[in-house]
Structures are given as structure tokens and as C-alpha cells.
Amino acid sequence: MEKIAPSKGFKLKLAGMPDTSVIRLSRPATVGVSALDIPHIRPKLLVKEKQAVKTGTPLFHDKRDPDIRYVSPGTGTVKQIRFGPRRRLVEVVIALDGMDDFVEFDPVSPADLNSLSDPDLTDRLKQGGMWQTLRQLPSRDTADSRSTPPLIIVCLNGNDLFSPHPGRVLEDKIKPFEFGLAILQRFSDRVIVAARKSSMDRLEPVRHRITHQVADIYPAWDPGAILYHIKTKAEENQAWYIHVEGLIRMARFLETGRYPVETMVTVTKGHDKKPHMITRLGAPVRLLAGNFSPESVITTGQLNGRKVDPDTHLGFFETTLNILPDAPDDEMFGFLRPGLNKPTVSKTFLSCLVNKEVQLDGTLHGEERACINCGYCETICPVDLMPSFIMKALHGDDIEEALQLGLLDCCRCGLCSFTCPSKIELTQILSLGMDTHHKDKQG
Amino acid sequence: MNPIKKIFDLLEHDFSESGNFAKLAPLFDATKTFFFLPSPKTRIGPFIRDHLDLKRYMSVVLLSLMPVLFFGMYNTGFQSGLARGESLDFWSAFLSGAWVVMPIVIVSYAVGFFWEILFAAIRRHPISEGFLVTGMLFPLTLPPTIPLWQAALGISFGVVIGKEIFGGTGRNILNPALTARAFVFFSYPVTMSGNVWVAGANAVDGITGATALAVTADGGTSLTAALADQGFTLPHLFFGLVPGSIGETSALCCLIGAAILTLTRIANYRIILGGMAGLILTALLTWLLPGTYGTWADAGPLYHLCAGGFLFGITFMATDPVSAPGTNPGRWIFGFLIGFLTVILRVANPAFAEGVMLAILFMNVFAPLLDHLVMKHRISKRIPNV
Numbered sequence: 001m002e003k004i005a006p007s008k009g010f011k012l013k014l015a016g017m018p019d020t021s022v023i024r025l026s027r028p029a030t031v032g033v034s035a036l037d038i039p040h041i042r043p044k045l046l047v048k049e050k051q052a053v054k055t056g057t058p059l060f061h062d063k064r065d066p067d068i069r070y071v072s073p074g075t076g077t078v079k080q081i082r083f084g085p086r087r088r089l090v091e092v093v094i095a096l097d098g099m100d101d102f103v104e105f106d107p108v109s110p111a112d113l114n115s116l117s118d119p120d121l122t123d124r125l126k127q128g129g130m131w132q133t134l135r136q137l138p139s140r141d142t143a144d145s146r147s148t149p150p151l152i153i154v155c156l157n158g159n160d161l162f163s164p165h166p167g168r169v170l171e172d173k174i175k176p177f178e179f180g181l182a183i184l185q186r187f188s189d190r191v192i193v194a195a196r197k198s199s200m201d202r203l204e205p206v207r208h209r210i211t212h213q214v215a216d217i218y219p220a221w222d223p224g225a226i227l228y229h230i231k232t233k234a235e236e237n238q239a240w241y242i243h244v245e246g247l248i249r250m251a252r253f254l255e256t257g258r259y260p261v262e263t264m265v266t267v268t269k270g271h272d273k274k275p276h277m278i279t280r281l282g283a284p285v286r287l288l289a290g291n292f293s294p295e296s297v298i299t300t301g302q303l304n305g306r307k308v309d310p311d312t313h314l315g316f317f318e319t320t321l322n323i324l325p326d327a328p329d330d331e332m333f334g335f336l337r338p339g340l341n342k343p344t345v346s347k348t349f350l351s352c353l354v355n356k357e358v359q360l361d362g363t364l365h366g367e368e369r370a371c372i373n374c375g376y377c378e379t380i381c382p383v384d385l386m387p388s389f390i391m392k393a394l395h396g397d398d399i400e401e402a403l404q405l406g407l408l409d410c411c412r413c414g415l416c417s418f419t420c421p422s423k424i425e426l427t428q429i430l431s432l433g434m435d436t437h438h439k440d441k442q443g
Numbered sequence: 444m445n446p447i448k449k450i451f452d453l454l455e456h457d458f459s460e461s462g463n464f465a466k467l468a469p470l471f472d473a474t475k476t477f478f479f480l481p482s483p484k485t486r487i488g489p490f491i492r493d494h495l496d497l498k499r500y501m502s503v504v505l506l507s508l509m510p511v512l513f514f515g516m517y518n519t520g521f522q523s524g525l526a527r528g529e530s531l532d533f534w535s536a537f538l539s540g541a542w543v544v545m546p547i548v549i550v551s552y553a554v555g556f557f558w559e560i561l562f563a564a565i566r567r568h569p570i571s572e573g574f575l576v577t578g579m580l581f582p583l584t585l586p587p588t589i590p591l592w593q594a595a596l597g598i599s600f601g602v603v604i605g606k607e608i609f610g611g612t613g614r615n616i617l618n619p620a621l622t623a624r625a626f627v628f629f630s631y632p633v634t635m636s637g638n639v640w641v642a643g644a645n646a647v648d649g650i651t652g653a654t655a656l657a658v659t660a661d662g663g664t665s666l667t668a669a670l671a672d673q674g675f676t677l678p679h680l681f682f683g684l685v686p687g688s689i690g691e692t693s694a695l696c697c698l699i700g701a702a703i704l705t706l707t708r709i710a711n712y713r714i715i716l717g718g719m720a721g722l723i724l725t726a727l728l729t730w731l732l733p734g735t736y737g738t739w740a741d742a743g744p745l746y747h748l749c750a751g752g753f754l755f756g757i758t759f760m761a762t763d764p765v766s767a768p769g770t771n772p773g774r775w776i777f778g779f780l781i782g783f784l785t786v787i788l789r790v791a792n793p794a795f796a797e798g799v800m801l802a803i804l805f806m807n808v809f810a811p812l813l814d815h816l817v818m819k820h821r822i823s824k825r826i827p828n829v
Contacts, residue, residue: 014491138828231826232826233826234826234827234828237826237828297484297485297490299488299490301488302489302490302491303488303489303490303491304488304489305488305490306488307487307488307490322490324490324491327482327484328482329482330448330479330480330481330482331479331480331482332445332447332448332478332479332480333478333480334479334480334482334498335480335496335498335499335502336502339494342494343493343494344493344494344495345493345495346493346495346707346708346709347706347707347708348495348499348500348503348707348708348709349494349495349499351494360491360492361491362484362485362490362491363482363483363484363485363492364481364482364483364484364485364492364496365480365482365492365493365494365495365496366480366481366482366492366495366496366497366498366499367476367481367483367496367497367569369496369497369569369571369572369612369613370571370611370612370613370614371613372497372500372573372612372613372764372765373613373764373765373767373769374500374764375711375764375769375771376495378769384825386769386770386818386821388769389769389814389818403828403829404822404827404829405818405822406822406825406828407828408828408829409825409828414488414489415489417488417489417492418489418491418492418493419493419495420493421493421495421496421497421499421500422496422497422613423492423496425487427488427489428487428488
């Protein structure tokens with residue numbers, strides 16, 4: 001097992017680490033398939049409101065590849081199709097019936113896997129709504145089935161600090177996990193399994209499968225950060241990756257011929273310790289979040305997630321919710337206070353002398369100013385970028401220079417924006433640059 | 444509700460776009476945010492943000508300047524008392540020094556803020572906190588005898604030509620405070636050199652007010668002996684009870700400032716250490732040169748370090764992040780060359796004894812080139828992703 005120990009990243013201790021006990025939530029009244037957390041997708045609806053759907057019925061597909069389908073995680077009727085600004089699809093909501101009725105596929109046992117040809121396997125995963133769990137770096141778009149990946153990274157830990165513990169996710173699912181790895185080996189000879197150091201205690205049964213152990217510094221376990229630290233040549237930049245939840249679901253789908261609907265999620269809320277929850281894919285946010293003040297902000301990751309409307313449903317890739325407390329009022333002489341309770345990665349508040357778990361609120365703590373070249377973004381970037389220089393190149397419309405400076409290595413962890421004293425939205429600027437480049441390349 | 448907050452809320456309307464004083468909105472905004480740190484909600488991810496902002500950043504620099512400022516006040520009073528032949532106790536020296544220094548600081552802030560507000564109002568952008576530091580740094584580099592109108596003219600030049608015409612904070616090439624000082628130095632050399640370093644000295648005949656760097660030795664004595672002769676012993680230079688610019692005389696206070704800035708990681712230690720290394724190595728080299736007996740080439744690294752404004756410059760001026768390089772290797776080279784140039788200017792050009800100001804301004808101009816070279820090297824080391 002190789003060890004990856006980057007020195008840069010987020011080292012503050014945030015409060016809200018979920019309890020490792022597991023509870024099963026009751027069956028929700030509705031489930032939704034959100035299109036907001038699927039990068040680069042151009043969805044085309046395949047159902048209408050009030051239409052009856054089975055578990056596994058395609059709800060929409062990706063116009064760029066109509067074979068890639070997003071299917072219903074429940075049996076019932078389409079209750080609502082929500083659109084956002086510019087008629088962008090937000091989500092398709094299904095009102096659940098009492099019983100599940102599945103769209104059936106022929107099951108494939110681990111022994112039969114090799115009898116399936118490559119195109120058959122890909123096709124089956126696409127038909128079943130499973131292909132998109134495989135994603136491709138650096139743009140994090142759905143994996144291109146026509147290409148052969150140089151390597152596939154299996155991430156045991158999710159995108160967030162508080163994603164479900166892989167030990168809990170894998171519990172009783174060792175066989176599907178092994179089967180999943182066998183499926184991945186059909187696509188690439190090199191499959192890398194990476195886990196956080198702190199997760200290793202519960203991963204004894206799959207220990208022999210783990211190829212890389214990463215340090216406990218966010219975002220060391222992100223596929224982009226892992227790739228940055230292990231790659232040796234430019235071709236490896238096109239690596240694929242998959243999160244362990246997706247891998248297990250992919251294996252179960254092939255094995256049973258039915259769309260698997262269970263998922264494990266965590267909810268983080270201040271200093272509360274909430275258990276891991278087993279629920280249905282696309283469960284309503286309100287059901288998961290429990291009680292929260294109307295002023296709080298709900299996100300799917302404090303550093304790199306998106307803001308969620310409490311009346312919507314959890315996204316396709318998302319396994320965690322963070323509830324950030326209300327913002328306090330403007331503080332009198334806030335910049336002069338000693339700041340024992342003001343967590344910071346700099347050393348400008350006394351809080352740097354105290355090492356305890358902290359809860360940050362969803363405010364900027366200052367106003368946007370010009371970049372003063374202070375270098376904080378560089379000292380925290382996990383992939384050794386100089387975000388301020390890239391930002392300036394992008395502002396000058398010099399995409400070539402931005403790319404040379406390593407723009408596509410950015411893993412969108414959000415740390416540069418987090419730490420910037422001028423409160424510049426560096427992550428957004430870099431992400432937009434990457435997305436524009438990806439769109440241009442697609443033509 | 445906080446009564447001060449109430450006043451701001453009452454006034455807010457007048458300074459809004461439709462209000463009577465819409466043009467002064469940046470001033471209102473700056474005053475309000477001085478009292479109440481604004482905390483707008485994050486619109487996009489990351490949803491949590493660090494507590495450090497530019498106001499805090501700049502106030503830490505101001506904090507690190509306090510020892511220098513207070514010692515500068517005391518020393519100004521002390522030197523003035525010495526010149527008049529009065530022996531002053533601590534408080535009377537401090538107060539009489541403050542009486543001289545405070546007007547210069549106030550003029551610098553008042554005139555500088557006028558330009559800052561004017562440009563902010565025209566450009567409709569918020570007033571930058573960066574000026575808090577510039578407005579304090581500039582007076583500390585002046586002799587206490589400077590006429591106030593020259594201080595006003597200097598800070599005007601520094602803010603307008605040194606910063607605003609480039610686009611304001613974050614876009615300037617040169618350090619604005621040093622630009623201001625350079626303007627005064629070259630425009631009014633009489634008030635910036637010679638016997639101008641002791642306030643009130645002109646009242647008494649026969650008092651020399653020159654700084655240590657103006658000392659040269661002749662007639663076979665060594666430079667250190669000549670320095671000691673005029674009261675510039677090493678401990679005096681280190682603690683700073685010698686004539687000189689208001690803020691630069693005390694090496695100790697500059698080191699305290701450097702410690703605050705380095706520990707809080709506001710200033711980059713690479714620039715400070717690189718600068719000291721450059722100065723010490725170059726001073727050692729010139730010290731070893733034959734035939735320099737009696738000149739500043741023979742002074743040795745400790746005298747170079749403690750005399751003149753080197754420590755003040757390298758701590759507070761060279762570490763200005765905007766005009767310094769943004770890459771770490773660039774910062775080492777930048778600092779080192781400032782140290783190197785300072786000694787070379789002191790040694791090679793006796794007519795221009797204090798070299799640190801020009802060394803920093805000169806390296807400011809080269810900072811983008813250093814960054815460019817470092818980035819080229821970094822890019823060559825990266826595995827390309829296109």
C-alpha cells in the first residue's frame with residue numbers, strides 16, 4: 001500500500017463528524033432525480049407529469065449521448081417536473097406507490113462477467129442508469145465509453161469532510177465491492193483504490209484491495225488530488241474515477257438485474273453527532289435534515305458542495321448534507337477583536353492557539369477587495385497551483401497561460417476561495433475557466 | 444440595537460444611489476465598515492470562509508508599526524532635547540516628540556485619504572484598507588523637520604502616481620509609501636539630507652544632525668572609531684537613540700515589527716531573511732576588500748544592519764505583497780538583491796548614503812520578471828495537462 005501525504009490542504013477541525021452508528025429511515029413519500037449535481041449534462045426529458053413509472057424507468061437522458069439514462073429510483077407517478085431559471089431542469093419528482101415494481105434486466109453473476117463483451121457491458125450499464133457513476137478527469141464529465149482510461153481511481157471517501165465512512169458503506173457489501181472491482185478491471189488494467197488514513201480502522205476486510213492510503217488532510221482523498229500526486233505522465237490525466245457507493249450499486253445492478261435504490265447518507269449539523277442514515281436514492285432533503293432554522297444554509301459539502309433548497313431532493317452523486325447555522329449580525333470593530341473564537345488558517349487571530357473543533361457560519365467575514373498577491377491561496381492549494389496567477393491569466397482571456405499554469409489540475413476543492421483575505425471567488429473563476437475549456441473542446 | 448448602528452441605518456438613505464450624498468457613498472461605506480465588519484452571506488461555494496479579511500490583514504501591519512511609531516516619537520523628543528541641551532525625562536521627551544510627529548502623520552492620513560476617497564468616488568469602488576498602512580509608513584520615513592506641505596505633496600504623489608493611476612490597490616508596481624518618499628527626496632533634497640534629522644536643532648549652533656550613514660573616517664582612523672566618536676556606537680544604533688528618520692532609527696523596534704509580521708504570517712519571512720542574508724554577505728565581501736579602510740565598505744555586517752533604514756525598509760516596505768514577487772523563490776531572490784544593492788549603494792556612492800529606498804524601488808520594478816522566471820521554471824516541472 002502506497003502512502004500519499006500531501007503537506008498542503010485544509011487542517012482546521014470542523015465540528016459535525018457524524019456518529020458511525022447506522023439507522024434506517026422510513027420510506028419517503030417522494031423521491032427525486034436532481035439534474036443539478038450532474039456536471040456538463042444537457043438533459044432531455046423522457047417522461048411527463050402524472051405518468052406512471054417503474055423503478056428503473058428512464059426519466060431523462062443526456063442529449064450528448066442518449067444512451068446515458070437517468071432512471072427512476074422508485075415506483076409511482078411523476079408528481080412534478082421542476083425547472084429553474086432558463087428552463088433548466090432542476091429535478092423530476094416521483095410520488096411513491098406502496099410497492100416497488102422494477103424494470104428487469106438479465107442478471108450477470110461474477111462468474112458470467114467474462115462472457116459479456118465490452119460493448120455489451122457498457123451498453124447494459126448505460127441502459128440501467130449506472131454508467132454515469134464512472135467519471136472522467138479532469139473535467140469530471142461522464143466517462144467517455146469510446147476511450148480506454150489509463151487508470152481508474154476508486155474513492156472510498158466521498159467529496160466532503162463528513163461523507164459516509166467507507167467502513168459503514170462497505171459493511172456486508174464486500175462481495176459486491178469485489179465484483180465491482182472486477183467490472184472496473186474490464187475497462188482498465190490499473191485500478192487504484194484509495195482510502196483516508198482515519199478510515200482504515202474499519203476497512204480490515206478490504207485492506208488487501210486498498211492500493212493507496214492518503215493523509216487526513218482535506219482534499220487529499222479527492223480523485224483529482226490523488227491523480228496529481230501519483231501521475232507520472234501526461235496521458236494519465238484522462239483517468240476515470242468512481243466513488244465506492246457508485247461502484248457497489250453498479251455491481252448490485254449487474255448481479256440482480258434491478259436498479260438498486262438504497263444509499264447511505266450523513267447529515268452534519270453544528271456540534272450534533274448524527275448517525276449514518278440508510279435511505280432511498282434521491283430522498284427529500286427535509287426528511288434527511290430534520291429540524292433546522294429557516295435561516296440556515298443547507299449544502300452538500302461546506303467547501304465544495306452546492307446549496308440545496310430544503311424542498312428538493314438529494315442529487316444523484318450526493319451522499320451528505322451540511323446544515324450551516326444562521327449568520328450573526330455585523331460585528332462591531334470585528335477586525336480589531338482578538339478573535340479567540342474566530343477560526344482561521346492564518347495566524348492573525350488568537351484562535352490559532354486553540355486547537356478545538358469549530359463550526360463556521362455561511363458568511364464571507366469581510367468584503368471583496370482586489371487581489372494583493374498575499375499568496376494564501378498558494379499555501380493551501382493541494383495540487384500546487386498558484387490560483388491568483390491563474391485567475392489573472394483568465395481575466396486577461398489568456399486560456400493558454402492558465403492551462404500552462406496547471407488550471408486543469410484544479411480539483412475544485414474550494415480552499416483558495418476559503419482562505420482568500422480579499423474574498424475573491426477564486427474557485428468559481430477557475431471552475432468556469434475549466435468548464436469553458438471543456439465545452440470548447442467538445443465543440 | 445446598538446446606538447451607533449442606528450445612526451448608520453438612519454444615514455444610509457442619504458448615501459444610497461438616490462440620496463443627496465450619493466457621490467460620498469464610498470466614504471460612508473468605509474466609515475460604516477470600520478465600525479461594523481460586514482458579513483455578507485456566501486452566495487456560492489465554498490460556503491464557509493476564513494475569518495481573515497483585508498481589514499484584519501492591514502490592521503496587523505499597523506500593529507507591527509506601533510513600536511516603531513512610539514519609539515520614533517520618544518526619540519524625536521529625546522534628540523531634540525539633547526540638541527537644546529535639556530535633559531528630558533521619558534514622558535516629556537515622548538510628548539514633545541509626539542508634538543512634532545503627530546502633525547506629520549495626520550497630514551499624511553488626511554491628504555492621502557482625500558485622494559483615496561476622490562478616486563473611490565469617481566471609480567465607484569470601495570476604499571481600500573491598504574491606505575491605512577501607506578499613510579503610516581510614509582511619515583515614518585521622513586525626518587522630523589520636514590515641512591508639512593512637503594509631506595502633503597509627497598503622499599499625494601505616492602497615492603496618485605504610485606498607486607491610483609495603475610488602478611488602485613493590488614495593481615501598483617511600486618510601493619506607494621516609498622514612491623512618496625522618493626518624490627520628496629528628489630524634489631526637496633535640502634529638507635531630506637544634511638542636518639535635518641533633529642527637530643529643534645537649528646535653534647542651537649554647532650549641533651550636528653546628520654545620520655550615521657553620513658559619517659566617513661579620514662586621517663587614518665577606522666570607520667567604527669569615527670562612528671563611535673560621533674555617538675554612533677553599535678548599541679546606540681541597535682536601540683535607536685540616534686538622529687534619523689522618525690521610524691527607522693531603532694533596529695530593535697523594527698525587529699519586533701518583523702517578529703509580529705512573521706509570526707502572524709502577514710509578511711513573508713523569505714523576503715526579510717533573504718534581505719538580511721544579502722546584506723550580511725555583501726557587507727562581509729566589501730569588508731574583506733583591501734584598501735577600503737575608513738569607508739562604509741569597511742563597516743562590517745552589523746553596522747550595515749543597524750545603521751540607516753535597512754531593517755525598516757526590509758521589514759515594512761519590501762514585504763508589501765503587491766509590489767513584491769508572488770512566488771517563493773522569487774521572494775528569496777528579491778530580498779537578497781535588496782540587501783545586496785543596499786550595501787553596494789552605500790559603499791559605492793557616498794553622495795547617496797541611504798541605499799535601501801532605491802534598492803527596494805529598483806527591485807519592485809524587477810519583481811514581475813522574477814515571478815515570470817520562477818513560473819517558467821515551475822511550468823517546466825509540472826506534468827502538462829493539455
